[in-house]
Amino acid sequence: xxxxxxxxxxxxxxxxxxxxxxxxxxxxxxxxxxxxxxxxxxxxxxxxxxxxxxxxxxxxxxxxxxxxxxxxxxxxxxxxxxxxxxxxxxxxxxxxxxxxxxxxxxxxxxxxxxxxxxxxxxxxxxxxxxxxxxxxxxxxxxxxxxxxxxxxxxxxxxxxxxxxxxxxxxxxxxxxxxxxxxxxxxxxxxxxxxxxxxxxxxxxxxxxxxxxxxxxxxxxxxxxxxxxxxxxxxxxxxxxxxxxxxxxxxxxxxxxxxxxxxxxxxxxxxxxxxxxxxxxxxxxxxxxxxxxxxxxxxxxxxxxxxxxxxxxxxxxxxxxxxxxxxxxxxxxxxxxxxxxxxxxxxx
Numbered sequence: 001x002x003x004x005x006x007x008x009x010x011x012x013x014x015x016x017x018x019x020x021x022x023x024x025x026x027x028x029x030x031x032x033x034x035x036x037x038x039x040x041x042x043x044x045x046x047x048x049x050x051x052x053x054x055x056x057x058x059x060x061x062x063x064x065x066x067x068x069x070x071x072x073x074x075x076x077x078x079x080x081x082x083x084x085x086x087x088x089x090x091x092x093x094x095x096x097x098x099x100x101x102x103x104x105x106x107x108x109x110x111x112x113x114x115x116x117x118x119x120x121x122x123x124x125x126x127x128x129x130x131x132x133x134x135x136x137x138x139x140x141x142x143x144x145x146x147x148x149x150x151x152x153x154x155x156x157x158x159x160x161x162x163x164x165x166x167x168x169x170x171x172x173x174x175x176x177x178x179x180x181x182x183x184x185x186x187x188x189x190x191x192x193x194x195x196x197x198x199x200x201x202x203x204x205x206x207x208x209x210x211x212x213x214x215x216x217x218x219x220x221x222x223x224x225x226x227x228x229x230x231x232x233x234x235x236x237x238x239x240x241x242x243x244x245x246x247x248x249x250x251x252x253x254x255x256x257x258x259x260x261x262x263x264x265x266x267x268x269x270x271x272x273x274x275x276x277x278x279x280x281x282x283x284x285x286x287x288x289x290x291x292x293x294x295x296x297x298x299x300x301x302x303x304x305x306x307x308x309x310x311x312x313x314x315x316x317x318x319x320x321x322x323x324x325x326x327x328x329x330x331x332x333x334x335x336x337x338x339x340x341x342x343x344x345x346x347x
Contacts, residue, residue: 003125008035010172011166014078014089014345015132015133020117020157020232026132027036027165028119033085035176039149040077042122044131046159047072054297069158069229071221073122075134078138080148081286082275084339086177089337090152092345093118093135094215104338105345108331109215110240120154121166128171130163131156131299134233137216146185155219157229183273183286190245192269194257194291197277207248209309213271213288214242215333225232241316241332243269243293248299257312261295267314268323269293278340283336291319291329298347 010156011030070159075177081087088105096113110116117134133154143149190211217240221232248255261265268291275284299314316332323329 002112002135007123007125009171009174010042010076011125011170012036012118013121014093014118015115015119017083017214020088020132027130027160027163027179029165030119030121031173035174036076036086037081037176038076038078040075042076042120042158043074044072044120044129046161056178058314060279062324067128067228069233070222071132071230071233072131072156073133073158073190074131074154076120076152076154078150080150080273080286082181082183082273082286084284084337084341085130085343088337088341088345090138090150091119091133091337092116093188094152095335103341104336105341107335107337109217109241109333111218111310112235114232114234118154119166121170127161128163128166128168130160130166131158133157134219136219136233137214137239138273140211140213142185142210142257143241148183150184153216155196155221155230155233181284182273183275187273187275189272189274190269191272192201192293193266195266195319195323197268197324206253208230208245209248210244210246211243211271211310212244216240230242239332241296243314243316244298244311246309247308250310254310254312255300257298257310258300259293260299264294267293267295268319268326269314270326282338283338287336287337287338289326289329290316291326292317292332323328 011034013030013034015028047070051067052061052067053063070300073331091107095107096110096116097108119132120131122129133156136155139151141149152289190206191200193204217235218237220236221230224231271288274284277283293314298314300310318332319330
């Protein structure tokens with residue numbers, strides 16, 4: 001029987017060990033509720049350092065030995081999902097901090113994410129792949145039919161194919177989030193005004209045709225004596241927060257961003273996704289707030305005879321104080337999810 005994606009499953013469970021070390025003790029078993037829908041390969045494969053003995057006196061190299069496991073740059077590609085019980089774990093791993101109770105749940109970037117990593121398991125049919133990974137951030141974009149797409153970026157220690165923690169038993173126990181709860185561009189409202197202006201309202205919604213949001217941290221990749229894979233990565237640079245949007249028209253509103261770029265104007269913005277109803281009184285939702293945006297680029301490009309659609313690139317920064325209408329929001333961004341979650345994603 002041929003192996004194809006239909007016969008493969010992916011599970012993620014946040015690590016519970018206090019230290020990232022060697023062997024299987026650091027891994028966490030996946031099970032019910034840990035299934036993740038993915039749209040492509042994760043990029044996790046065994047990769048060893050091969051060291052050749054190139055000593056003088058040989059006609060050709062005769063000896064080679066394997067050294068350490070190369071760090072693995074992995075990506076978990078998935079759809080933007082309203083199912084908060086499933087996706088909150090990924091927001092928590094990416095940000096490193098979140099509220100400690102159930103819905104609504106809030107997530108902001110932490111100064112450090114020490115101890116916040118996950119065991120990533122994939123059933124490759126002929127064997128089971130396991131790696132411990134730390135989330136270095138994410139990229140949000142919109143693809144075919146306006147569907148929201150996420151790429152969760154991880155740095156992993158190594159691939160294990162002989163784990164005693166995650167076996168066929170754990171793969172069989174995986175359960176997955178309800179389908180039909182994906183977020184789409186049509187459900188998004190993007191509002192923006194000056195940081196010192198009034199609270200964002202209906203009149204601040206702008207017409208955009210595309211949007212990208214990225215959050216990326218940089219981590220060290222250190223090998224130490226006595227083990228063959230990296231120790232737990234730690235942040236060693238300021239994170240990069242970027243927001244890009246394309247306006248539908250070049251008009252008297254969208255051309256303001258050229259002046260905002262010139263004048264280094266501070267702005268605030270939010271993105272609101274409204275999903276299907278929960279019962280009869282509320283709905284699934286995702287709110288992302290930015291208290292301090294600066295316009296990094298505002299090119300106005302003419303492309304043939306087509307109407308001009310200006311693009312703006314923003315940088316996200318910490319605010320000295322929370323803007324009006326964003327109570328308590330000073331970190332570069334805050335994600336708030338509303339749904340059915342009643343658990344602490346860090347538990």
